[in-house]
Amino acid sequence: MELLIGAGVIAATLRLATPIAFAALGGVITERSGVTNIALEGCMLFGAFFGILAADKTGSAPLAVLIGLLAGTVLAAVHAVASVTWRADQIVTGMALNILALGVTSYLNYEIYGSGVPSGVPLLPALNLDFLAGVPFVGGVIGHQNVLVWLALVLVIVLQLYMFRTVAGLRLRAVGEHPRAADTVGIDVRRTRYWAVLASGGLAALGGVYLTVADTGSFTDGLTNGRGFIGLAAMIFGRWTPVGALVASLIFGYGDALSVSLQGVSIGDLRIPVQLLSTIPYLLTILAVAGFVGRSRPPAADGVPYESEGH
Amino acid sequence: MIAPRPERERGTAATVVATPLVPLLEMRGIRKRFGELQALDGVDLVVNEGEIHALVGENGAGKTTLMNILYGLYHPDAGTIRYRGREVRITGPRDAIALGIGMIHQHFMLVPPLTVAENVVLGDERGGPPLDTRAIEQRVRALEERFGIVVEPSARIEDIPLGLQQRVEILKVLYRGSELLIFDEPTAVLTPQEVDELFVIVRQLRAEGKTLILITHKLREVLAVTDRITVLRQGRNAAQLVTKETNAAEIAKAMVGRELKELKARAATGTSLPILQISRLEALSDRGTPALRGVDLVVREGEIVGVAGVGGNGQSELAQCILGLRPVTEGTITVGGADITRDPPKRTRARGVAYVPEDRRVEGLVLPFTVADNFILGKQDREPYARRGVLEREAIAKDGDRLAKDFDVRPPNAKVIVGTLSGGNQQKVVLGREISESPRLIVISQPTRGLDIAATEYVHERLLEQRARGCGILLISSELDEIRALSDRIAVMFEGRIVATLDAADATEDRLGLLMAGHAEAASH
Amino acid sequence: MPIVSVLAALLAGAVLILISGSNPIRGYAALLRGAFGSPYNITETLVIAVPLTLAGISVAVAFRTGLFNIGAQGQLLVGALAAGWTGAQFPELPGILLLPLTLVSAVLAGGAWGAIAGWLKAARGVNEVITTIMQNYTVVFVMHWLLQNGPMTAPNAAGTPASSPIGAGAILPIIIPNEIVPLSRLHAGVVLAIAAVVVFWFLMWRTSLGYELRAVGLGARAAAQAGIDPRRRMVLVMFIAGGFAGLAGMIQVSGLFHRVFDGFSAGFGFDAIAVALLGKNSPVGITLAAVLFAAFARGGTIMQADAGVSSHLVEVVEATVLLVIAAEAIVRALAVRRGTPAEALA
Incomplete structure (x- = not known):
């Protein structure tokens, strides 16, 4: 039982869900505006590398967060220019940026840290809630989580409110669903989409920053290992809402946590195939999009470049 | 719901009509050209404050273009717009909204x-x-x-x-x-009950002092709610009328025009053998609303049946149902006695049905393919163009050149990419492909849309040839002249039904115009 | 235009080398030497070009039908797993039976895996990009299980988790004798790749089916009214695409590694997208683009060893090629808007 729902597993779930949730939030913002951004993986990788690089060179963890975030935003800016202004194929551009991010970070990692990131780089601290120390379970789960885990949770709430409880959020959703309708009432479709794509890059980069500057303190080539894509899956499974994306991230993170805690465990003669747990996010997502598990419907204008009328 | 306002209000509005001081809107000499097409050729429109003004005309008469100019979506090549006596420049919807002009789009701009x-x-x-x-x-x-x-x-x-x-x-x-509301074909997607409710709202808006422009082609609506009427025909003003002083026949005449072409004398070739029989056919539109509401129709061998009607009354859906491109929800279709109601296009075509779709660039042709490759579209897996699944390049090239010559495609070279040809030559490729198979039935939609006179005549001659051969032809067109020149019988479609089928001799333009505008009672007199 | 994009990308790479304080000319010279500098280097480049060509065809055949196959990577791995399983399961069978059996199992497995995405698109309207991305990751984890503690795990394997070696009958022979090019690994897979290029060309431009697929890709509605059901062709073409990728996986197993291991052929399916785009989805173009990218990959390792420039530079160059190709599509889109017929530029 401890292996399935113990405080250790649940705490690990939160940790593992955090980078996924950041990417998923980024995905929600950009796709709600009508731009598909599969370069989230690359933005995350940028955040991870430039975050740890900044932590090492400046000696400041908060500055590292800022620089990591900026790096992801810059990569997203390329996507924004290509997909919003030039109306390029968003999948091709996204693929290219993912490969570019992998190449640039691996290249710089080799050139700068041929022998690995030195130890002793300043990292983001955990928030120690000592007053919870005595509380069973809860203390174990949230008593010592990193500040970025908390930031992710706060951002989920903030973005949920932004999207469904503010004027700007209303306009964002209108742009993603029916850009022409938004255009005819005077909403600037292009500007809305630009900001959304930039924000998505920044958010995904935070997930990357978490992996290096909060979690491991080191960098390896291709460190994000598909977490950006799991983030997209969480976005879809969470039906393009921040809270839904968080729930999906937690489900996916729980699967990851289980695959660690159940490693080598047997039921009778059968060793539990923990790796198969990791396929759950992807299978659930396919089933959700196909309408077999609920119906997950993307914004109507998602991935469709917008061209304003006028002759 | 809303109670209808007493007639007093209508009187007030009529007073405004009678004593126009400065018109609310004055559009003068508006011209707009799209490529080869002169969409508007010096059109005037004057709308007084507090009236309901009908803007009437057939498809392509220029109604929507004129209103898109007023709303700032298009910019005119020439002409002036005055609003409340002041000359204005409207560069976008935002300008229009700021002036107090609002548009109720035909395709709703709703999220x-x-x-x-x-x-x-x-x-x-x-x-x-x-x-x-x-x-x-x-x-x-x-x-x-x-x-x-x-x-x-x-x-x-x-x-x-x-x-x-x-x-x-x-x-x-x-x-x-x-203050000025433009309604673009507001009743196109509504049920009759919804139309009545809309009219109540429209009158209510006038009572509140709003001015309305109603773009429509339905005479019943024009007569029911409007005060004055501007009729457009082929990008020009055809008439300015006061509703109370006119009638359906006069409006229809202005809409359709008087340019009669000489009817060709033709020998009757029809046998009594029906080739296509459609009974109580129903189907839905892309939007899920009823598009066909019980169509009954027969086409016999050696007969051309024209389907007249203003676009969007179910003609496209009818053609798609026959081909098997759109699911039939009720009713049956038979070809040569065989039920094809649920057959996919391939099986329908195997029964000798040919199809010339209305949008040749999207539906008729694969534009980046060569002429020769387009000639074999649908026959790519049959002899002589393929043997055991392998294309016979020589046969394709040879027949391509032969058909290009036979059907007068210019340049007469089957290796040319179809997308680079002119509209007329593209249509010859489609037509050539379809009739070279000697079909028993041709379903042909808007056969001469966008073609020049020579190409139009060419297409017409080919169709008459097929008729003489004994082929049945279902000719769907929004060009009344074309329908009248070619058809043996004319079926008029309105709101998803065939409202009347006339022998060509009885089908005067007045009657057709009234029927097309949903005025079946008036047409029967 | 493809040449322009490659040159632009090489230029961008040179800038990156300069920034990091090395000599671009020395770097590129080493890269060129590594790729083509000796008979051995040439054969090594071709060894990489073989799976790239096949995976590139996989992407291109779908592209030609109007579908974006991001899933070549997963289909390749499924093919490799099927080949690895078949090859190891019947080790006593003679080559004349086992090799075709291995090949067919890989093609069918890859094809079936690809067809799922086609079916979901045809029957449920699911965007194939989403499905194939999700499928790729699914395969990776199933593969972890199969090779780490699943039914395919080799008993007593040390180091990287791997499957048992395939039987001698399932191995593609080395086609260049040691006396001519010592240590060469160039296997008969190169013949299969050339055959695949010919099959791809013949299928698309010489058969009725290929005609139908191209018609669906270029004018789905025109094809539909002519009696070619686009939905059926979508399922079929994704099966074919998966089959080509599966063949790539089989060749990696039978020709090169003789077993499947974790981290096997990572990234080939993604490079394949770049290969297909750069090669304009044409047989010759794909072959040339595959050789080019293989040269980058092979030359990159030598460049790192000889000139001290990280081999990851190659990814930067590759990504830049893709971005410039995307920009090319933009140029075309703009030209169309100005009224130039799109076909004239195609």
């Missing part, structure tokens, strides 16, 4: 997952950053009460019927303080 209230205020939320849903809904409710237009503000657009969605479009325009 389906958002609520009614959110759609009404979108872009002009007055408040924020937080979205005060309650305040917005109250504001919309107040607006609804003022104009007597009722829609639940908290309902989602995707959950309410089209008739109510249209009210939201109207509310959107009123919310922005528009």
Whole structure:
């Protein structure tokens, strides 16, 4: 039982869900505006590398967060220019940026840290809630989580409110669903989409920053290992809402946590195939999009470049 | 619901009509050209304050282009617009809205997952950053009460019927303080009950002092609610009428025009053998609304049956149902006695049905393919063009050149990419492909749209040839001249039904015009 | 235009080398030497070009039908797993039976895996990009299980988790004798790749089916009214695409590694997208683009060893090629808007 729902597993779930949730939030913002951004993986990788690089060179963890975030935003800016202004194929551009991010970070990692990131780089601290120390379970789960885990949770709430409880959020959703309708009432479709794509890059980069500057303190080539894509899956499974994306991230993170805690465990003669747990996010997502598990419907204008009328 | 206003209001509006001081809107000499097409050729439109003004004409007469210019979506090549006596330049919808001009689009500009209230205020939320849903809904409710237009503000657009969605479009325009409301084909998607309700709202708006322009081709509506009428025909003014002083026949005549072409004398070739029989056919449009509401139709061997009607009354859907491209919800279709109601296109075509679709660039041809490759579209797996699944390049090239020559495709080279040909030559490729198989039935839609005179004549001659051969032809066209020149019998479609089938000799333009405009009673006299 | 994009990308790479304080000319010279500098280097480049060509065809055949196959990577791995399983399961069978059996199992497995995405698109309207991305990751984890503690795990394997070696009958022979090019690993897979290029060309431009697929890709509605059901062709073409990728996986197993291991052929399916785009989805173009990218990959390792420039520079160059190709599509889109017929530029 401890292996399935113990405080250790649940705490690990939160940790593992955090980078996924950041990417998923980024995905929600950009796709709600009508731009598909599969370069989230690359933005995350940028955040991870430039975050740890900044932590090492400046000696400041908060500055590292800022620089990591900026790096992801810059990569997203390329996507924004290509997909919003030039109306390029968003999948091709996204693929290219993912490969570019992998190449640039691996290249710089080799050139700068041929022998690995030195130890002793300043990292983001955990928030120690000592007053919870005595509380069973809860203390174990949230008593010592990193500040970025908390930031992710706060951002989920903030973005949920932004999207469904503010004027700007209303306009964002209108742009993603029916850009022409938004255009005819005077909403600037292009500007809305630009900001959304930039924000998505920044958010995904935070997930990357978490992996290096909060979690491991080191960098390896291709460190994000598909977490950006799991983030997209969480976005879809969470039906393009921040809270839904968080729930999906937690489900996916729980699967990851289980695959660690159940490693080598047997039921009778059968060793539990923990790796198969990791396929759950992807299978659930396919089933959700196909309408077999609920119906997950993307914004109507998602991935469709917008061209304003006028002759 | 809203009680109809007493006649007094109508009298008030009529007074305005009678004593026009400065017109609210004055468009003079408007010209607009799209490539080869002169869409507007010096059109005038004068609308007085407080009236309901009908803008009437057939498809392609220039109604929507004129209104898109007024709303700033297109820029005119020439002409002036005066609003309240002042000359204005309208460069975009924002300018139009600022002047007090609002447009109720034919394809609603509504965001389906958002609520009614959110759609009404979108872009002009007055408040924020937080979205005060309650305040917005109250504001919309107040607006609804003022104009007597009722829609639940908290309902989602995707959950309410089209008739109510249209009210939201109207509310959107009123919310922005528009004085002049343009309705683009407002009844096209409505049920008859919804149309009646719309008219109540329209009269109510006039009573509130609004001015309305109604783009339409339906005479019943024109006569029922408007005060004055501007008729356009082929990008020019055809008539200016006062509703009370005119009648359906006069409007129809102005709409259709008087340019009669000489009918070719033709020997009757029809046997009595029916080739196509359609009975009680029903089908849905792409939007899920009823498009065909019980169509009955027969085409016999050696006979051309023309389907007349203003575009969007179910003609396209009828052709698609026959081919098997659109699911039939009720009724049956038989070809040569065999039931093909549920057959896919391949099997339908195997029964000798040929199809020339209305949009040749999207449906008729694979534009990046060569002429020769387009000639074999649909025959790519049959001899002589393929043997055991392998294309016979020589046969394809040889027949391509032969057909290009036979059907006078210019340049007469089957290796040319079809997309680079002119519209007329593209149509020859489609036609050549379809009739070279000696079909028993040809379904042909808008066969000469966008073609020049020579190409048009060419297409007509080929069709008459096929008729003489004994082929049955279903000719769908919005060109009345074409229908009258070619058809043995003419079926008129209106709102998803065949409202009448006339022998060509009885089909005067007046009668056709009235029938096309949904005026079946008047046409029978 | 493809040449322009490659040159632009090489230029961008040179800038990156300069920034990091090395000599671009020395770097590129080392790269060129590594790729083509000796008979051995040439054969090594071709060894990489073989799976790239096949995976590139996989992407291109779908592209030609109007579908974006991001899933070549997963289909390749499924093919490799099927080949590895079949090859190891019947080790006593003679080559004349086992090799075709291995090949067919890989093609069918890859094809079936690809067809799922086609079916979901045809029957449920699901965007194939989403499906194939999700499928790729699914395969990776199933593969972890199969090779780490699943039914395919080799008993007593040390180091990287791997499957049992395939039988001698399932191995593609080395086609260049040691006396001519010592240590060469160039296997008969190169013949299969050339055959695949010919099959791809013949299928698309010489058969009725290929005609139908191209018609669906270039004018789905025109094809539909002519009696070619686009939905059926979508399922079929994704099966074919998966089959080509599966063949790539089989060749990696039978020709090169003789077993499947974790981290097997990572990234080939993604490079394949770049190969297909750069090669304009044409047989010759894909072959040339595959050789080019293989030269980058092979030359990159030598460049790192000889000139001290990280081999990851190659990814930067590759991504830049893709971005410039995307920009090319933009140029075309703009030209169309100005009224130049799109076909004239195609």
